[in-house]
Amino acid sequence: MQYSSQAVAKPYFIVAIALFVGQILFGLIIGMQYVIGDFLFPAIPFNVARMVHTNLLIVWLLFGFMGASYYLVPEEAETELHSPKLAWILCIIFTVVGGVTILGYLLVPYATLAEITGNHFLPTMGREFLEQPTMTKIGIVIVALGFLYNIGMTILKGRKTVVNMVLLMGLVGLAVMFLFSFYNPSNLVLDKYYWWWVVHLWVEGVWELILGAILAFILIKVTGVDREIIEKWLYIIIAMTLITGVIGTGHHYYWIGAPEYWQIWGSVFSALEPIPFFMMTVYAFNMVNQRRREHPNKPAVLWALGTAVMAFLGAGVWGFLHTLAPVNYYTHGTQITAAHGHMAFYGAYVMIVLAIISYAMPLLRGRAAANSEKAQVWEMWSFWLMTISIIFITLFLTAAGILQVWLQRVSDTPMSFMQTQDQVMIFYWLRELAGGVFFIGLIVYLISFFIESGDSSATTATVDVK
Amino acid sequence: MSDKFTKAMARNIFYGGSLFFILLFIGLTVDTSSALPKRDHRENITPQVAMGKDVWEKNDCIGCHTLLGEGAYYAPELGNVYQRRGGDQGGGAFIKAWIKAQPSKAPGRRQMPQFNLTEEELEALVAFLKWTSEINTADWPPNIEG
Numbered sequence: 001m002q003y004s005s006q007a008v009a010k011p012y013f014i015v016a017i018a019l020f021v022g023q024i025l026f027g028l029i030i031g032m033q034y035v036i037g038d039f040l041f042p043a044i045p046f047n048v049a050r051m052v053h054t055n056l057l058i059v060w061l062l063f064g065f066m067g068a069s070y071y072l073v074p075e076e077a078e079t080e081l082h083s084p085k086l087a088w089i090l091c092i093i094f095t096v097v098g099g100v101t102i103l104g105y106l107l108v109p110y111a112t113l114a115e116i117t118g119n120h121f122l123p124t125m126g127r128e129f130l131e132q133p134t135m136t137k138i139g140i141v142i143v144a145l146g147f148l149y150n151i152g153m154t155i156l157k158g159r160k161t162v163v164n165m166v167l168l169m170g171l172v173g174l175a176v177m178f179l180f181s182f183y184n185p186s187n188l189v190l191d192k193y194y195w196w197w198v199v200h201l202w203v204e205g206v207w208e209l210i211l212g213a214i215l216a217f218i219l220i221k222v223t224g225v226d227r228e229i230i231e232k233w234l235y236i237i238i239a240m241t242l243i244t245g246v247i248g249t250g251h252h253y254y255w256i257g258a259p260e261y262w263q264i265w266g267s268v269f270s271a272l273e274p275i276p277f278f279m280m281t282v283y284a285f286n287m288v289n290q291r292r293r294e295h296p297n298k299p300a301v302l303w304a305l306g307t308a309v310m311a312f313l314g315a316g317v318w319g320f321l322h323t324l325a326p327v328n329y330y331t332h333g334t335q336i337t338a339a340h341g342h343m344a345f346y347g348a349y350v351m352i353v354l355a356i357i358s359y360a361m362p363l364l365r366g367r368a369a370a371n372s373e374k375a376q377v378w379e380m381w382s383f384w385l386m387t388i389s390i391i392f393i394t395l396f397l398t399a400a401g402i403l404q405v406w407l408q409r410v411s412d413t414p415m416s417f418m419q420t421q422d423q424v425m426i427f428y429w430l431r432e433l434a435g436g437v438f439f440i441g442l443i444v445y446l447i448s449f450f451i452e453s454g455d456s457s458a459t460t461a462t463v464d465v466k
Numbered sequence: 467m468s469d470k471f472t473k474a475m476a477r478n479i480f481y482g483g484s485l486f487f488i489l490l491f492i493g494l495t496v497d498t499s500s501a502l503p504k505r506d507h508r509e510n511i512t513p514q515v516a517m518g519k520d521v522w523e524k525n526d527c528i529g530c531h532t533l534l535g536e537g538a539y540y541a542p543e544l545g546n547v548y549q550r551r552g553g554d555q556g557g558g559a560f561i562k563a564w565i566k567a568q569p570s571k572a573p574g575r576r577q578m579p580q581f582n583l584t585e586e587e588l589e590a591l592v593a594f595l596k597w598t599s600e601i602n603t604a605d606w607p608p609n610i611e612g
Contacts, residue, residue, distance in 0.1 A: 127523065254537075
């Protein structure tokens with residue numbers, strides 16, 4: 001850690017990991033409700049548990065992005081953070097707002113929550129991923145503005161590296177696109193059309209800029225490769241991201257009432273969306289192969305390479321699998337979508353946040369460049385347990401999805417939705433099993449933080465190769 | 467990447483390419499906006515339909531069901547439920563009776579909560595689902611089962 005104000009990243013990372021644990025616990029609950037329908041009913045209905053699962057994911061990733069920014073922006077800008085105090089205050093506000101919102105989901109019926117938070121003044125609730133009360137959304141905007149101010153001022157007074165500028169563009173884009181969550185017309189078609197401006201243009205747009213910037217920072221640090229080369233790659237990757245991904249939004253416009261020409265635009269451009277992810281994989285491995293130093297933090301390198309590969313598989317390959325309109329006609333809104341969602345989010349965003357945490361945490365905790373050998377081994381075990389589990393979750397959901405499509409959509413004598421669900425039950429059991437292994441991996445991950453850095457041999461600073 | 471391909475070129479592709487496709491996207495959105503009224507039949511969005519959407523949202527129906535294929539995949543698609551359950555010949559009555567009868571309490575089966583909707587809210591929800599079933603969705607879903 002080169003600047004003392006970077007230390008503020010630590011509480012963000014800790015909150016992120018805590019919420020991650022909550023997300024997985026609720027994932028296990030809804031996974032169980034898929035097989036034992038009345039599990040925890042009526043205490044925690046499926047829709048409530050799912051809302052907690054997805055909202056916690058989004059919020060902990062945001063905490064991760066913010067922590068990453070507070071860590072890397074001062075180092076890139078070569079200056080102290082504009083206001084560590086503001087960063088601390090915002091961390092507390094965001095944690096409280098998030099915590100109260102989750103408690104609201106769990107403790108009162110959703111309709112009551114809508115009532116007491118004054119949803120009727122500006123109705124924005126009850127839409128997938130944007131279930132937060134309007135007041136919470138306003139809170140998120142305030143936190144985002146304060147955060148952008150803090151990061152922006154820091155960048156302004158310091159060195160303006162490509163990593164910082166790309167990160168800033170991503171973060172501004174994140175905040176701007178979120179504003180569309182306040183637009184909720186009575187016309188469902190319009191509602192859906194612009195809902196995707198938040199959801200798609202986040203995860204297949206501006207978030208990828210954030211991902212690219214964080215990955216570039218880590219690669220510069222752990223490989224020692226010339227910044228010029230990495231920045232060139234970063235530009236070309238995010239160029240391909242936006243060139244393909246913006247029009248690629250069209251793959252969500254096939255069946256929601258928009259004109260048929262979106263089937264052409266959406267298919268062609270989203271078929272190209274794997275390209276930036278493929279490039280990211282090639283680039284990450286190239287940079288590590290051309291490394292000019294042996295960084296002692298092996299898990300950080302592993303997470304960085306892992307995110308490139310898994311993002312390509314989850315977002316790229318599994319996205320392509322069902323993105324062409326003639327295919328999507330049959331797969332739209334089935335377990336295929338769920339399969340893609342799980343691996344894409346894990347690969348692209350969970351892993352990049354875990355990568356920056358892995359890189360930064362030892363430094364934030366004053367352990368020189370890396371944790372002890374033993375702690376690293378635990379962390380790498382957690383990497384493999386969680387990553388292999390998510391691959392199996394994805395495969396089982398894909399199997400369920402293919403069967404579902406066949407029985408319910410393709411067949412000449414289509415089964416009803418619930419009949420079909422009974423037929424694919426075995427895959428839901430297997431998915432839950434894989435989820436259990438994922439949870440074990442998460443516990444191993446948590447344990448890795450509490451393993452003392454006993455011997456100092458592994459924590460010595462970077463060794464240059466040449 | 468080769469040395470002839472410079473960082474400045476990569477940067478220009480990023481800014482130029484992104485800007486071009488963002489403008490194209492906005493252009494397509496403008497065109498879509500003008501095409502939508504014929505497809506969504508917005509003239510049929512009565513205050514009752516609007517209220518129905520509000521009921522739909524306030525009870526987080528999307529947390530279990532899909533609507534035009536979007537939402538959770540835990541419970542049946544409802545974009546065409548009005549037609550599936552009889553259309554103008556009893557579709558509305560079926561939906562209302564179904565919602566009132568929940569939860570089924572059948573052991574081990576997926577349970578839909580009891581939302582205690584008023585008659586007015588039920589009527590509005592039916593109106594919203596009827597309107598939704600009339601959106602031109604390019605012939606999706608493939609069959610009536612959704």
